[in-house]
Amino acid sequence: MNWLKNVWYVAGFTHELDQAPFVARTFLGQPVVMFRTSDGQVSALRDLCPHRLMPLSKGRRVGDELQCGYHGMRFNAQGACTDIPGQTQIPAKACAQTHPLRVRHGLLWIWMGDAALASDDLIPDVHWNDDPMWTSSIGYHRLACDFRLVNDNLLDLSHESYVHLRTIGNDEEESIANYPLKVTIEGERLVRAHRDMPNIDPPPFFAMVLKHNGPIHRWQTAINMLPGINMTDVGVYPVEKTKDEAHMMHVMHLLTPETETSTHYFWTVARNFDLDDEALTGKIQAAISATFDEDQVVLEIQQKQLEAYGSAVPNVAIRLDEAAVRARRLLEQQVQREQQVPQTVLAPLPLL
The missing domain is CATH 2.102.10.10 (Rieske [2Fe-2S] iron-sulphur domain)
Incomplete structure (x- = not known):
């Protein structure tokens, strides 16, 4: 590759x-x-x-x-x-x-x-990982799949209602796929996919961090800075409160290819609330790790299926693939550019 x-x-x-x-x-x-x-x-x-x-x-x-x-x-x-x-x-x-x-x-x-x-100067800015105004949980998964499949997964979060129903996803009735998606391209290496989800029931994970089971407002932005710097920017708050009172999390998914069919997945979850609650830090770490365990099962099956049948079965794209498709195109363009001009470097862009 x-x-x-x-x-x-x-x-x-x-x-x-x-x-x-x-x-x-x-x-x-x-x-x-x-x-x-x-x-x-x-x-x-x-x-x-x-x-x-x-x-x-x-x-x-x-x-x-x-x-x-x-x-x-x-x-x-x-x-x-x-x-x-x-x-x-x-x-x-x-x-x-x-x-x-x-x-x-x-x-x-x-x-x-x-x-x-x-x-x-080309190192991406992920300062909230050690910013005193934020507290982080961290973890690592080794995935037996092409890192591009993980990028695809992170840019299309509609799978939450099926893969992550027990953790971060709503049921089909309130699936994030039902809410408008805005995809934007920034510069030569960044794709952003944003959704607002007003007045929804909190999935189990967000009910836990909010200590609140009533309706919430939620926003979620999936960001990919190629080749493998991903962020899920999430904010949630009870409907009776204001956006300024939101609990915010910056979930970093930092992907480094190991081989063509395996990936190092380093992740961090920085939050702006309950900074000194070590028990909550542990709960978030366990919950997010369990969420990514669910992704791992799907992604590794997908890799095996691609190896077995990928050349024989056409790949059907759907509307929800927009961000992932555009990110793949950007990546292909930059790989070709680097091959043609070996001195090419890409400046990092602000994730937020």
């Missing part, structure tokens, strides 16, 4: 490097091992020893270096080989490729393309 490479992808949560000597993951089909040195520097190396291609993550950490578990060669945070047992001369080619890795807003961001183009 042809992926966009000259963009920042989420590689993990920053706390992961505090809890383990190193973290190994595959991004865009490339194996990577990440670690933090004793002085706080973060590093991402290609997870292959240049000698016999043994994953460095199968070895061990020695101080601020990684030692291959096969023949003991050691590599520092810059990818340079510092020691080869049995010899003093180190060949110039005995190095591990590095990838730019940054820390921002509680997340690790990795650049899999041309390192010379990796400007920190």
Whole structure:
């Protein structure tokens, strides 16, 4: 598959490097091992020893270096080989490729393309993840599906009434599909799909966070900044209150392709209410994780069906696919552009 490479992808949560000597993951089909040195520097190396291609993550950490578990060669945070047992001369080619890795807003961001183009100014702004005016719940799912299927899922939330009826969805009578959808394109990489849902019954999740079972007003905006930065901006409030009193949540769905048929799904749920309620933070984390478990079942079945029958069965688009179709077109255009002009980079756009 042809992926966009000259963009920042989420590689993990920053706390992961505090809890383990190193973290190994595959991004865009490339194996990577990440670690933090004793002085706080973060590093991402290609997870292959240049000698016999043994994953460095199968070895061990020695101080601020990684030692291959096969023949003991050691590599520092810059990818340079510092020691080869049995010899003093180190060949110039005995190095591990590095990838730019940054820390921002509680997340690790990795650049899999041309390192010379990796400007920190291109990292998307998701500041509410560590903003003191917001409190966040976080989580991770590994999905056995093409990341584009997840983008499709997040841009067409009408499935809530069928996949998520026990969590965030209303029944068919009040399905969000019944409310007008406004889709807009912004710049070269952002699709926005907005709905207002006045005077509806609260789904179970929103009844829980509002501590209110009566009718509510709800808005919901699905935002995709290609290739895989997604946000669901949600606001809910009882009908007897005003929009200024709404409980708001910014749900980030941060997708990084692992392979053509698997995806890293890092998610955060930032809220502007009950900031010190740790019990609520835990409840939201559990509820959202359960919601994404429901998505995972559907998406992984869809991936298997596409592999088995995709070339034989025509894909029928419906009106509710508008945002997803437009996002796919944008992505295809930008991938082609990057292939034609390898120095192409995409500036991030404001999500809100």
